[in-house]
Amino acid sequence: xxxxxxxxxxxxxxxxxxxxxxxxxxxxxxxxxxxxxxxxxxxxxxxxxxxxxxxxxxxxxxxxxxxxxxxxxxxxxxxxxxxxxxxxxxxxxxxxxxxxxxxxxxxxxxxxxxxxxxxxxxxxxxxxxxxxxxxxxxxxxxxxxxxxxxxxxxxxxxxxxxxxxxxxxxxxxxxxxxxxxxxxxxxxxxxxxxxxxxxxxxxxxxxxxxxxxxxxxxxxxxxxxxxxxxxxxxxxxxxxxxxxxxxxxxxxxxxxxxxxxxxxxxxxxxxxxxxxxxxxxxxxxxxxxxxxxxxxxxxxxxxxxxxxxxxxxxxxxxxxxxxxxxxxxxxxxxxxxxxxxxxxxxxxx
Amino acid sequence: xxxxxxxxxxxxxxxxxxxxxxxxxxxxxxxxxxxxxxxxxxxxxxxxxxxxxxxxxxxxxxxxxxxxxxxxxxxxxxxxxxxxxxxxxxxxxxxxxxxxxxxxxxxxxxxxxxxxxxxxxxxxxxxxxxxxxxxxxxxxxxxxxxxxxxxxxxxxxxxxxxxxxxxxxxxxxxxxxxxxxxxxxxxxxxxxxxxxxxxxxxxxxxxxxxxxxxxxxxxxxxxxxxxxxxxxxxxxxxxxxxxxxxxxxxxxxxxxxxxxxxxxxxxxxxxxxxxxxxxxxxxxxxxxxxxxxxxxxxxxxxxxxxxxxxxxxxxxxxxxxxxxxxxxxxx
Numbered sequence: 100x101x102x103x104x105x106x107x108x109x110x111x112x113x114x115x116x117x118x119x120x121x122x123x124x125x126x127x128x129x130x131x132x133x134x135x136x137x138x139x140x141x142x143x144x145x146x147x148x149x150x151x152x153x154x155x156x157x158x159x160x161x162x163x164x165x166x167x168x169x170x171x172x173x174x175x176x177x178x179x180x181x182x183x184x185x186x187x188x189x190x191x192x193x194x195x196x197x198x199x200x201x202x203x204x205x206x207x208x209x210x211x212x213x214x215x216x217x218x219x220x221x222x223x224x225x226x227x228x229x230x231x232x233x234x235x236x237x238x239x240x241x242x243x244x245x246x247x248x249x250x251x252x253x254x255x256x257x258x259x260x261x262x263x264x265x266x267x268x269x270x271x272x273x274x275x276x277x278x279x280x281x282x283x284x285x286x287x288x289x290x291x292x293x294x295x296x297x298x299x300x301x302x303x304x305x306x307x308x309x310x311x312x313x314x315x316x317x318x319x320x321x322x323x324x325x326x327x328x329x330x331x332x333x334x335x336x337x338x339x340x341x342x343x344x345x346x347x348x349x350x351x352x353x354x355x356x357x358x359x360x361x362x363x364x365x366x367x368x369x370x371x372x373x374x375x376x377x378x379x380x381x382x383x384x385x386x387x388x389x390x391x392x393x394x395x396x397x398x399x400x401x402x403x404x405x406x407x408x409x410x411x412x413x414x415x416x417x418x419x420x421x422x423x424x425x426x427x428x429x430x431x432x433x434x435x436x437x438x439x440x441x442x443x444x445x446x447x448x
Numbered sequence: 449x450x451x452x453x454x455x456x457x458x459x460x461x462x463x464x465x466x467x468x469x470x471x472x473x474x475x476x477x478x479x480x481x482x483x484x485x486x487x488x489x490x491x492x493x494x495x496x497x498x499x500x501x502x503x504x505x506x507x508x509x510x511x512x513x514x515x516x517x518x519x520x521x522x523x524x525x526x527x528x529x530x531x532x533x534x535x536x537x538x539x540x541x542x543x544x545x546x547x548x549x550x551x552x553x554x555x556x557x558x559x560x561x562x563x564x565x566x567x568x569x570x571x572x573x574x575x576x577x578x579x580x581x582x583x584x585x586x587x588x589x590x591x592x593x594x595x596x597x598x599x600x601x602x603x604x605x606x607x608x609x610x611x612x613x614x615x616x617x618x619x620x621x622x623x624x625x626x627x628x629x630x631x632x633x634x635x636x637x638x639x640x641x642x643x644x645x646x647x648x649x650x651x652x653x654x655x656x657x658x659x660x661x662x663x664x665x666x667x668x669x670x671x672x673x674x675x676x677x678x679x680x681x682x683x684x685x686x687x688x689x690x691x692x693x694x695x696x697x698x699x700x701x702x703x704x705x706x707x708x709x710x711x712x713x714x715x716x717x718x719x720x721x722x723x724x725x726x727x728x729x730x731x732x733x734x735x736x737x738x739x740x741x742x743x744x745x746x747x748x749x750x751x752x753x754x755x756x757x758x759x760x761x762x763x764x765x766x767x768x769x770x771x772x773x774x775x776x777x778x779x
Contacts, residue, residue, distance in 0.1 A: 150546050159542040163535075270653045271624040274560050286564070362534060362561040368623055368655045369533045406539075413527045413543035419501045423530060 120447045121392075131436060132384055132400045135429070136407065143411035151414050158292060162361070164406040165299035168399065169354040170373055171380040172306045173347035175398040177249075178381050179310070180343050181323035181390030182242065185253040187351045187377060188370035189260035190234040195355030195365050196264045198227030199273040202359075206277045213277035220280050228352040234260055235348020239341030249344075257374070264367060274364045285360035295357045302350070307395035319343065323390030376405070379426075383433040404429060494742050495525040495549040496735070497541055499557050499580065500532040503684055504711035505731050506555070508778040509579065512735025513553070520743055525549055532657055534558035538565050545569045551742040555580040559627050575745055579734050582627040586754075589745050592737050594729035595757035596628040600635020600680075602762050603706045606725045607639075607678040610704035614645025615677030618669055620662055620686045621651040629682045632708060636680050649673065654686050662689025663696075670697045678704040684711040684778075691722040710763055711778045718765060726763040728776040 144152040170187050177184050206219030213219070238256055242249045287294045310316035321329040322336050330336045359365055384401030386393025405426045412422045496513045498506035510526050517524040527544055529536030537557045542565060544552060552574055556562035563585040566576050570587045578591045607617060619636050622629050633651060640646050652669060654662040662681065666689060670676060679694070681687040687707025691714075694705050700722050707714045710728040717723040737756075745752055767773050 150548070153546065156543075156546050159539070159546075163539045163542070265655075270655055272558075272560075274625075281564070362538075362558075363564065364558065364560040364625075366533070366535060366558075366561070369535050371656070409539055410543045413540055414546055416525060416527070416547075419528055419530060419540075 121444060132397055132404070132433065136400050136404050139404065139407050139411065143407070143415065147411070147414045151411055154291070156410065156414075158296075160403075160406050160410050161296045161299075162293045164402055165293075165295040166354045166357050166361075167373070167376055167380065167406070168299040168402050169302055169350045169357070170377040171384075171398045171402045172303055172395060173350035174374075174377040175381045175384070175386060175393055175395055176306070176310065176319060176343050177347055178378070178386050178388065179323045179390060179393045180319045180340065181326060182249040182340060182343060183253065183378070184238060184249065184344065184347050185374045186234065186238065186255075186257040186260055187347060188373035189257045189264070190231050190348055190351040191355040191358065191373065192365070192367055192370050193234065193260040193264040194227040194231040194352035195359050196268050196273055196367065197230055198223040198352070198356060199276060199359050199365050200267070201226045202276055202280065203273070209275065209277075213279065216277040216279040219277065220283075223280075224353075224356050227356050228349050231352020231355065232345050232349040234351075235345035236341060238348065239344030242344065243337040243340050261367075261371075268365075268367060270367065272365045272367055273359075276359065276363065280360055281363055284356075285363070295361060298353070298357065302353075303395055303399050310395055315339075320391055323392075325391070379430050380405070383430055385433070385436075388434075401433075491521050491523060492550040492743060492746055493523040493525065493547075494739065495527070495544045495547070495552045496738065497537065497544060497552065497554040498526075498528040499537070499555040501528045501530055502532065504778045505684055505709050505729070509555075509731035509735040509738075511779060512732035513738055514735075516736040516739035520739055522739060522743065529557070532557050534561035538562065541565050541569065545572060545574060549574060550746055552576045553738040553742060554578055556583040557581070558625060559584045560625070575742075577738065577741060577745075579738050580628055580729075580731075588754075590741050590752045590754055590756055592734055592741065592756045592758075593628065594734070594760040596631030596760075597635040597638070598757070599708065599727045599729065599760040600632035600637075601639045602635075602760065603632070603680055603708065603725065603727045604636045604639025606762050606764070607680060607704050607706055608643065608646070610724055611677040613677065614643075615675045616647045616649055616673050617678040617680070618649040618673075618676065619651045620666065620679065620681045620690055621653050622657050622682060622686065623653055623655040632680075632682050646677075647675075649676075654689065657683075657685050659685050659689035659692065662686040663693040664689075666690045666693035667697060670694070670699060670703075676703060679706070681705065681707045684709040684714060687711075687714050687717070687723060687726075691717045695722045709778060710776060715768070715777055718763070718768065724764065728761045728763055728773075728778070730761065730776045731778060732775070 174184065174187065202219045202223035205222050206216045207214040234256060238253055241252045245252070284294055289297055310319065318329065318334050318339055321334060322339055326336055380401035381393060381398050382388060382401070383404060384393065384397025384399070386397065408425055409422055412425065494517065496510065498510060500506060506528065514524050514526065525544060525547065527540050529540050534557045538561065541554065552569060554566065554576060556578055559582055562583050566583055567585050567587050569576050576588050578588055580593050582591055617640065619633050621633055624630060637648060640648050652665040654665055662685065666679060670693060679690050681690040687709065690705055691707065694700055694703055704724045705722065706725040706727065707717070707723045708727045710726045714723055714726055718726055741752055761773065761776050763773055
C-alpha cells in the first residue's frame with residue numbers, strides 16, 4: 100500500500116509536498132498499528148492454534164467490541180476536530196435506561212407475551228438515539244458558547260447524565276425487556292456475523308468515508324489543526340463543533356441500544372471507563388491528542404487491539420493482571436509513534 | 449529513512465513486550481494436551497472464573513480451588529475480570545469456553561446478563577456451576593454459596609445483641625442486581641422484623657464498590673442520624689469504608705459495625721475495634737467444594753442437588769482465636 104503512495108507523481112507546486120508527507124505518515128502509522136494487530140493475531144494463533152484462530156472466537160471478539168467501536172468512531176471525529184468528550188459512558192447509560200423503560204412501557208405486558216414488542220423496540224431505539232443526540236447538543240452548545248474546554252464541560256455532563264439515570268432507576272438496572280429485542284438485534288445473525296457487528300461495521304465504514312472524502316471531513320481536520328485559521332477562512336466552526344458533539348451523543352445512544360440488546364439488561368455502573376477506552380483506541384490508531392490528524396481505519400484497529408489482547412491473553416492463560424499492563428504499554432508505544440511523526444513533519448515542512 | 453526504522457523498532461518492541469509478558473507469567477496450569485486422556489485416573493481441566501480479581505474473598509476462593517485441584521489431579525484454569533462488571537466477565541467466560549475445559553465454575557457478576565453466555569457454554573457441552581452469586585438460568589448443575597439470607601439474618605441478630613438498647617440501623621448495599629448482596633439485605637431485614645426498638649433506615653448504595661464511596665456515604669449518615677447504633681456493611685470493600693468512617697467520626701466502640709467477609713484488613717479492624725463483628729463465607733471451603741462437586745459431576749454423579757447453601761460463620765472478638773474460626777479467615 101505504501102508503494103503506490105510513494106510512487107504517485109511529484110506535484111508541481113512545492114506547497115503540496117508537506118501534505119503528501121502528512122498523508123503518507125498518517126497512513127503509515129495507521130498501517131504500523133495494523134501491522135501490530137496482525138502480529139498479535141499471528142502470535143496468538145501460533146501459541147494457541149485453533150483455540151484462538153476460530154470463527155466462533157473472532158465472532159465473540161467482534162461482538163463484544165461492537166459497542167466500543169461506535170463510541171470510538173464518535174470520539175475519533177471529536178479528537179480530530181480538537182475536542183474531547185468524557186461524558187459518553189454516562190450519556191450511553193442515560194439513553195439506554197430511558198430507552199429500555201420506553202420499550203417495556205410500550206411493548207405490552209409479559210403475560211400476553213409483549214404484543215407490541217416491535218413498536219416498543221423501534222420507539223425505544225429512536226428515543227435512545229434521540230436522547231443521546233440531545234446530550235450531544237447540550238455539550239456542543241456549552242463548549243462553543245461558554246468557551247470552557249470540552250474536557251471540563253463534558254466532565255460536568257458526565258456527572259449529570261449518570262446522576263439523572265440513577266435518579267430515574269433508583270440505581271437498579273432495567274430488566275424485563277421483550278425477548279424480541281435480543282433475538283432480533285442482540286444475537287441475530289446475518290451471514291454468520293451478529294447484527295451488532297454489522298451495525299458497528301456499517302457506522303465505521305460510513306464514518307471513514309465521510310472523514311476522508313467529504314467536505315465535512317476536511318473541515319473537521321482543518322478545525323482540529325487550527326480552529327482560528329478555519330474560522331477566518333469561512334468555516335462555521337461553532338456550528339461544526341456542535342454537530343460533532345451531536346454525532347457523538349447519537350452514537351452513544353446507539354451504543355446503549357446495542358448494550359441492552361446484547362446483555363438483556365442495562366448496565367448502569369458498567370460504563371464509567373468507556374471514555375478512556377474510546378480515547379485510547381483513537382490514539383492507538385494514530386490520531387493526535389492535539390487534533391488535526393487521525394483516521395477511522397486506525398481507530399478500528401485501536402479498538403481491536405485491546406479486544407484481541409484481552410481475548411488472546413486469557414486463551415494462552417496469562418495471569419489477568421498482566422493484561423492491563425500489556426494494554427497500557429501498547430498505548431504508550433502508540434503515543435511515542437505519534438511524537439516521532441510530529442517531529443518528522445516539523446522537519447519535512 | 450530513520451523514522452521508518454524507528455517505527456519498525458517500536459512495533460517490534462510492542463511484540464516483544466507481549467511475548468515477554470506471556471512468557472514470564474503464564475499460569476503453570478495449562479497442559480498442552482486437551483481435556484482428559486482416556487487412561488485410568490482421568491485428568492480433568494476445570495476452569496474458575498471469579499467475579500473479579502479485586503477482592504480477597506475471590507483470591508481466597510482461588511487458593512482453595514487450586515489446592516483442591518492439585519490434590520485431585522485436576523488442571524485448574526483461573527481467569528477473571530479486573531472489575532466486578534458483566535461486560536468484562538463475559539469476554540473472559542467466552543475466551544475460557546474456547547479452551548474447552550471439562551467444566552466451568554463461575555461466580556456471575558450479573559444474574560441476567562450472564563444467563564445467555566452461560567447457556568451458550570452449556571450448549572457447547574461444557575457443564576457450568578456457580579459459586580457465590582446466582583444466575584437466571586436452570587442449566588447449571590449446581591450452585592454452592594454461603595447462604596446470604598442466613599448470613600444477613602445471623603449478622604442482624606448479632607447487631608441486636610451488640611446494641612440491645614435499640615435505635616437506628618442501616619445496611620450498606622452495593623447495587624441491586626447482585627443476588628448475594630440483595631439476599632443479605634433480605635436476611636438483615638428479617639432479623640429486625642418485629643423488633644420495635646429498632647428503626648431500619650433506607651439502604652446506602654455504594655454502587656462503585658469502592659471503600660472511599662462507602663466511607664463518604666456512612667459518614668454522611670453518621671452526621672445526619674445521631675441515633676444510629678448499628679451498621680451492616682455487605683462486603684469486604686464496604687466494610688473497610690464503614691470502619692474508616694466510624695473511626696474518623698470518633699464513634700469507635702459506640703456503634704456496632706458488622707462487616708461481611710473476613711479479609712485481612714477486616715480482621716485487623718476487628719482486633720482494633722473499628723469493626724465489631726464479621727461474617728465469614730469461608731470461600732476457601734467453597735473453592736474446594738467447587739472442585740469436589742465438579743469432579744463428582746464429571747464422573748457421572750447426577751444426584752448432586754441444584755442448590756447447596758450452607759450457613760456462614762459470625763466472627764467476633766470472642767471467637768476470633770478459635771481454631772475453627774481461624775480456617776474461615778480470608779487470606
